[in-house]
Amino acid sequence: MKVGFRMNLFSLFQELKSKIADRSALVTTVGLGYVGLPLALTVHEEGFPVLGFDLNESRVTRINAGEQVISYFAKDRIAKAVASGRFSATSDSARLAEADIITICVPTPLSDEREPDLSYVLRAAEEIANWLRPGQLIVLESTVWPGCTATKLRPILERSGLKAGRDFFMGFSPEREDPGNDKFNTKSIPKVVGADDEHSLQLLQQFYSAVVDKTVPVSSTATAEAVKLVENTFRNVNIALANEFKRALSAMNVDVWEAIDAAATKPFGFMPFYPGPGVGGDCIPVSPVYLSWRARDVGSEMPIVDLSRNTNEDAPCTMAARLIALLKDRGVNAASAKVLLLGITYKRDVEDTRESPALALLNQLELQGIGAVDYHDPYFPVMPVTRDHPHLAGRKSVPLDSAALSMYDLAVVTTDHDVVDYEAVARDSRLIVDTRNVFKKKKLAVSGNKLVKL
Ligand SMILES: NC(=O)c1ccc[n+]([C@@H]2O[C@H](COP(=O)([O-])OP(=O)(O)OC[C@H]3O[C@@H](n4cnc5c(N)ncnc54)[C@H](O)[C@@H]3O)[C@@H](O)[C@H]2O)c1
Numbered sequence: 001m002k003v004g005f006r007m008n009l010f011s012l013f014q015e016l017k018s019k020i021a022d023r024s025a026l027v028t029t030v031g032l033g034y035v036g037l038p039l040a041l042t043v044h045e046e047g048f049p050v051l052g053f054d055l056n057e058s059r060v061t062r063i064n065a066g067e068q069v070i071s072y073f074a075k076d077r078i079a080k081a082v083a084s085g086r087f088s089a090t091s092d093s094a095r096l097a098e099a100d101i102i103t104i105c106v107p108t109p110l111s112d113e114r115e116p117d118l119s120y121v122l123r124a125a126e127e128i129a130n131w132l133r134p135g136q137l138i139v140l141e142s143t144v145w146p147g148c149t150a151t152k153l154r155p156i157l158e159r160s161g162l163k164a165g166r167d168f169f170m171g172f173s174p175e176r177e178d179p180g181n182d183k184f185n186t187k188s189i190p191k192v193v194g195a196d197d198e199h200s201l202q203l204l205q206q207f208y209s210a211v212v213d214k215t216v217p218v219s220s221t222a223t224a225e226a227v228k229l230v231e232n233t234f235r236n237v238n239i240a241l242a243n244e245f246k247r248a249l250s251a252m253n254v255d256v257w258e259a260i261d262a263a264a265t266k267p268f269g270f271m272p273f274y275p276g277p278g279v280g281g282d283c284i285p286v287s288p289v290y291l292s293w294r295a296r297d298v299g300s301e302m303p304i305v306d307l308s309r310n311t312n313e314d315a316p317c318t319m320a321a322r323l324i325a326l327l328k329d330r331g332v333n334a335a336s337a338k339v340l341l342l343g344i345t346y347k348r349d350v351e352d353t354r355e356s357p358a359l360a361l362l363n364q365l366e367l368q369g370i371g372a373v374d375y376h377d378p379y380f381p382v383m384p385v386t387r388d389h390p391h392l393a394g395r396k397s398v399p400l401d402s403a404a405l406s407m408y409d410l411a412v413v414t415t416d417h418d419v420v421d422y423e424a425v426a427r428d429s430r431l432i433v434d435t436r437n438v439f440k441k442k443k444l445a446v447s448g449n450k451l452v453k454l
Contacts, residue, residue, distance in 0.1 A: 036105030165197035174228030194224025232287030240308035278315035278357025280346025320364035343415020
């Protein structure tokens with residue numbers, strides 16, 4: 001956009017400030033996925049007009065039709081927002097010019113070489129730059145490495161001829177959305193905000209304080225970017241440690257979950273993390289790669305982070321080998337064995353299979369020679385196309401009835417969805433491996449020695 005007349009920074013700042021104060025600022029969220037959509041809805045519910053932007057036209061159509069699109073949302077949440085006349089979505093990038101505030105929530109996955117893939121962020125930046133106008137506040141929320149906003153996003157936006165901190169405002173605020181978490185939501189999770197100039201930071205704080213219960217300002221965009229990677233990497237390392245506890249303690253005939261829960265009664269210095277079949281989702285397995293990649297880039301190394309990453313990535317492969325050994329112990333030959341996986345999503349009660357360890361386990365069981373591997377998952381009657389395991393697409397979830405359950409040599413709880421009938425699993429399965437400790441959590445007794453924790 002050509003700038004014929006340049007308003008001074010102070011007037012632009014005051015103008016946006018008062019639009020935030022009276023909630024007339026139009027907010028556009030770029031990317032209406034698991035993170036962008038809850039954010040856009042929360043912003044709307046706090047009184048701002050919202051125009052969501054997503055390249056996926058069918059998602060835009062469904063949102064504008066008021067469909068539920070994310071299963072753990074209240075059924076009428078989107079419909080209510082749309083009916084208000086102050087919430088809509090578009091795929092028309094020209095409408096980005098209308099926004100006063102633009103938040104970017106596009107994916108930041110790994111490339112085929114398992115390195116940071118910023119292509120979605122760069123594309124979003126280009127779309128915004130084409131329509132950038134003085135006085136807009138642009139906030140990146142996608143998980144990126146420290147320095148990205150300043151060295152990747154900013155130069156693209158400035159191709160417009162406008163300068164950050166002089167003609168428009170810019171910052172970073174990491175998303176901390178935890179899909180399916182019924183205790184914490186977008187509004188109640190404190191929001192870290194960082195900017196590289198004082199006016200941008202003030203506007204970020206004012207805007208997010210109007211939307212969420214608490215904001216946490218930090219001194220730069222790079223610090224705010226680092227916060228997210230520190231949080232997720234901390235989790236990744238601790239999950240690897242929990243899995244290591246599990247292997248060692250099982251060999252000592254100690255129940256690792258019982259030990260961790262008892263350790264968690266210490267009121268300081270300990271935080272519980274639990275073992276499982278591996279880590280999944282768009283965040284926890286990905287953030288350590290962004291951090292460690294950037295560390296190498298600046299001449300540093302993160303051996304603990306790299307080790308835990310490898311441990312977690314190898315977990316499904318190790319688990320497959322242990323399941324095969326268990327079957328052999330019970331007199332079942334791998335080639336003739338039938339195994340049922342309960343759950344293919346990366347976490348319970350969420351319809352998201354990104355980086356799911358359950359899919360990696362399914363794949364590994366087949367690679368390591370199990371005769372037949374099926375799955376049951378109420379969220380996916382049909383296996384979707386996934387990035388890492390596209391060849392599994394189209395398979396069907398088997399029904400969870402008594403006849404089906406008794407047909408399998410082994411049922412493995414890979415994802416502890418609440419809606420699964422674990423009583424039926426306990427009653428009718430021949431052998432069960434519970435990687436999530438769900439039977440204990442639900443206080444379900446399993447007769448004989450058919451429940452194994454691996
Ligand atoms: N899913 C989580 O639990 C979670 C939690 C915290 C942070 N994050 C981070 O949030 C970011 C977004 O993740 P997500 O889970 O919401 O992704 P998602 O895949 O659910 O949604 C991304 C959306 O962005 C759209 N999109 C992609 N490129 C676009 C573009 N250039 N312009 C407009 N729309 C575009 C896609 O069509 C999709 O609807 C990532 O950086 C992720 O690491 C995710």
